[in-house]
Amino acid sequence: MLSNHRKNAATNISCAVITVSDTRTKNTDKSGKKIIDLLTNQGHQLSLYKIIPDDGEQIRMTVEKAIYSANIQAVIVNGGTGISYRDVTIESIEPLFNKLLPGFGELFRQLSYQYDIGTASILSRATCGVANNRVIFSIPGSTGAVTLAMEKLILPEIGHMVKEIYKDLEN
Incomplete structure (x- = not known):
């Protein structure tokens, strides 16, 4: 079902993809590559x-640089959303949010429970918000979670979200 709002959604969104990991490289970052492929294919x-x-400071500084870049409209961060000691992505980016969109994390966990990892979905702290008129998604780093978030939530709504953010700013 395509709402009237989504029929007029922005297209060709300029995105930043940030992978948070102590071990991945550009050669081994399957999740980052998956996000990029799905975005560019759309x-x-x-x-x-x-x-x-x-690293909390590097995460915050990298996301901050992205949201203050004139040519970026959306940021997708993958990794660091769990409950281990090193998982500090959420603590690093939520203070940047002007608006929190709790429905994203709620729906992601529901879909994750239903289609991917069952009750382990309660360990996910996936979130979404708006900062400096940019939408920021923060999702787990597993390829399954990335695919689920991108196909079921982010790709269907990213254009609509960007349109909503910018509609009152356009003159």
């Missing part, structure tokens, strides 16, 4: 791709 642009370690 006609969106990749403006920034970085792999950074599970």
